[in-house]
Amino acid sequence: MTIFNHYSSLFYSGFGYTLLASLIALVASLVLGTLFALLQLSKKRLWSGLGNAYVQFFRNVPLLIITLFFYLAVAKVIKMTGFVAGTVALSLYTSAFIAESVRAGILSIDKGQMEGALANGLSYGQAMRVIVLPQAFKVAIPSLGNQFINLVKNSSILAFVGGLDLMYQGNLVAASSFDTFTSYIIVGIFYLVLTLPLSYGMQYLEERLQGNR
Amino acid sequence: MNDFLNALTPDNLGYLMQGLWITVAVSVLSIVVSFILGSVIGIVMFEKIPYFSSLVGTLNNIVRNLPLLLIIFFTYFALPQIGIRLPVFWSTVVAMSFFEAAMLSEIIRGGLDSIDKGQFEGARSTGMSNRQTMMYIILPQAYKKMIPPLISQLISLVKDTSLASGIVLADLTFRGQVVYAQNSHYIVPILVFMTFCYFIANYLLSLLAKRLDRRLA
Numbered sequence: 001m002t003i004f005n006h007y008s009s010l011f012y013s014g015f016g017y018t019l020l021a022s023l024i025a026l027v028a029s030l031v032l033g034t035l036f037a038l039l040q041l042s043k044k045r046l047w048s049g050l051g052n053a054y055v056q057f058f059r060n061v062p063l064l065i066i067t068l069f070f071y072l073a074v075a076k077v078i079k080m081t082g083f084v085a086g087t088v089a090l091s092l093y094t095s096a097f098i099a100e101s102v103r104a105g106i107l108s109i110d111k112g113q114m115e116g117a118l119a120n121g122l123s124y125g126q127a128m129r130v131i132v133l134p135q136a137f138k139v140a141i142p143s144l145g146n147q148f149i150n151l152v153k154n155s156s157i158l159a160f161v162g163g164l165d166l167m168y169q170g171n172l173v174a175a176s177s178f179d180t181f182t183s184y185i186i187v188g189i190f191y192l193v194l195t196l197p198l199s200y201g202m203q204y205l206e207e208r209l210q211g212n213r
Numbered sequence: 214m215n216d217f218l219n220a221l222t223p224d225n226l227g228y229l230m231q232g233l234w235i236t237v238a239v240s241v242l243s244i245v246v247s248f249i250l251g252s253v254i255g256i257v258m259f260e261k262i263p264y265f266s267s268l269v270g271t272l273n274n275i276v277r278n279l280p281l282l283l284i285i286f287f288t289y290f291a292l293p294q295i296g297i298r299l300p301v302f303w304s305t306v307v308a309m310s311f312f313e314a315a316m317l318s319e320i321i322r323g324g325l326d327s328i329d330k331g332q333f334e335g336a337r338s339t340g341m342s343n344r345q346t347m348m349y350i351i352l353p354q355a356y357k358k359m360i361p362p363l364i365s366q367l368i369s370l371v372k373d374t375s376l377a378s379g380i381v382l383a384d385l386t387f388r389g390q391v392v393y394a395q396n397s398h399y400i401v402p403i404l405v406f407m408t409f410c411y412f413i414a415n416y417l418l419s420l421l422a423k424r425l426d427r428r429l430a
Contacts, residue, residue, distance in 0.1 A: 060368065060415035061408050062375040064386060069408075072393075072400045149278065156280035160379060167282055174290065181291040188279050188287075195278035 003182050007173045014169030015190050021087045021155045021165060022194070026148060028091035033098025038128065040103050051099070058096035063157050066093055071161040082161035090158075094151045101147060105140030106132060141209065145202035152194050166190050220402035225392050229403075232388035233410055235302070239384065240371045242306045247313035247370070254314060255321030256347065276315040282376050284308045289380040305377040313370050320362045324355035357429045364422035368415045375411070385410060 004011065039051030058066070070085035080088075109132050117127035137144075159167035170187035174180040258270050276284070288308040289301060299307060328351055336346040356363075378387035389407045393399040 056416070057412070060372075060412045060419070062372040062386070062411055064375045064378070065404060065407055065411065068390075069404050073404060153278070153280040156282040157376075159282065167280065167286075170283070171286070179294075181294045184283060184287045184291045188283055191279055191283065192275060196274070199274060199278050 003173065003177050003179055004186055007169075007177065007183075010169045010173055011166070011186060011190060014164065014166035014187075015193075017083065017158070017164045017168075018152070018155050018166040018190075019194070021083065021090065021158060021163065022152045024087050025090040025094055025151055025155070029094035029098050029147075029151065030144075032091065032095035034102050034133070036095060036099040037102035037106060040099065041106060055096045055099050058093050059100070063089065063093045063154055064160060067157050067161055082163045083158060083165075086155075086158035086161050086163040086165075090151065090155060093154070094147060097147045097150070098144065101140045101143040102136060104143070105136035105138075108139050109135050138209075142202060142206045145198065145205065149195050149198050149202070152198070153191065156191075216398045217402040217405075220392065220396075220399035221406060229385060229388050229392065229406065229410075232383060232385040235382065236371075236374050236384040236386075237414075239302070239305050239309065239374050239377065239382070243309035243313060243370060243374075244367055246306070246310035247317055250310060250314035251317030252321055252352075254318035255325065258318065258322045259325040273315050273318055276312060277319065279312075281309070281312045281373050282379065284312050285376055285380060301377075301380055301382050304380065305374070305382050309370065309374065309377075313366065316366055317363065320359055320366060321355065323362075324359035325351065327358055328354055360422060360425050360429065364418060364425075368418050371415055371418065372411060 036051050036054055039047050040055065042048045042051065067086050067089040070080070070089045071082055074080070075085055113131055113135065114127055117131040118124070122130070155165060156167040157163075158165040159171060162168065166187055170183055173186075174183040177183060254269060254273060258266055258273065260266060285305065285308040288299070288311075289304040292299070292304075332350055332354065333346060336350040337343075341350070374384060375386040377384055378390065381387060385407055389403045393403045
């Protein structure tokens with residue numbers, strides 16, 4: 001407890017950066033993921049091939065490697081801090097998983113919905129946006145929720161590139177207080193404050209959605 | 214192009230390949246241990262033993278919701294403080310297995326939940342014991358259904374072994390860092406090479422998953 005009192009400002013600022021990185025990556029990966037899901041489902045071979053390649057690539061490569069790539073290689077061309085590099089990598093990495101969830105959601109929607117919308121005179125884009133995607137997101141909620149929990153946990157990758165996040169500050173506190181055990185326990189509690197409500201909320205939503213069916 | 218040839222000399226390649234070997238060893242050991250441990254935890258949560266199951270479920274939820282990086286650091290840096298001192302290799306295996314067991318157990322419980330009750334009742338009424346029912350009737354069916362999520366979890370396990378480079382496990386990622394630390398021109402070639410290695414390993418796993426899925430479905 002004395003450790004927490006002594007270093008509380010570090011923990012809070014780390015918590016803030018973790019929250020910030022998670023929120024930015026959440027929005028960015030949701031947008032990118034939806035775009036790539038639509039690309040994957042495109043009838044043009046070139047687009048669907050591109051979408052598939054993107055998803056396969058980011059799903060099969062460690063987040064750490066992607067982060068290091070942005071921090072060490074891309075940052076030489078475009079100046080960016082560790083926080084930015086980590087958040088960009090986190091967004092791209094998560095977007096591949098979100099694309100998969102959204103794609104599965106879209107595929108689960110009955111074809112008749114799209115056909116009906118097109119028959120009513122909506123364009124493909126309109127039909128997708130107004131009719132299919134809202135239903136698809138509802139189906140995808142449980143798996144999207146899991147991806148968001150993973151995203152918060154994966155944001156600890158920022159610690160590798162000096163991203164000022166919770167894990168980074170935890171390492172600093174552990175090194176300067178010599179009480180590694182307590183420091184990491186405090187870091188763990190902070191992460192749980194973010195992830196546990198998400199996880200239990202997801203379980204609750206899932207049960208309710210199952211009840212509706 | 215020259216940078217690629219300079220970075221990937223036979224010496225460096227050999228050094229990196231030894232790292233790949235460590236990555237594979239950590240992955241395989243963690244997969245085996247976490248699969249067994251995860252099955253046990255999954256069955257305990259599924260069986261709904263009063264108090265015990267919900268206690269295990271809660272602890273499981275806590276582990277699942279922590280970053281793996283924190284667990285790896287905790288195992289290596291914090292446990293020695295209470296007298297548990299493990300070499301870096303085993304420390305990684307323990308941390309990975311512990312975390313992945315929690316992730317897998319949730320998949321396994323879900324798979325068990327999806328099996329029809331009639332399967333239990335049928336097996337029990339033909340005179341099989343509880344354990345026999347589980348071993349020969351329920352688990353084989355459940356594992357079949359779980360293959361896609363299990364494999365994607367295993368793929369993330371292989372990717373996550375790269376986090377252990379943070380505690381200086383001499384795996385592929387760490388050795389890559391050592392090589393490009395000599396010369397900053399090597400950064401891109403080495404990162405591309407590492408990407409290639411991880412991608413191939415995981416892509417093979419996902420192909421295996423597809424084949425298994427088609428065969429068993």
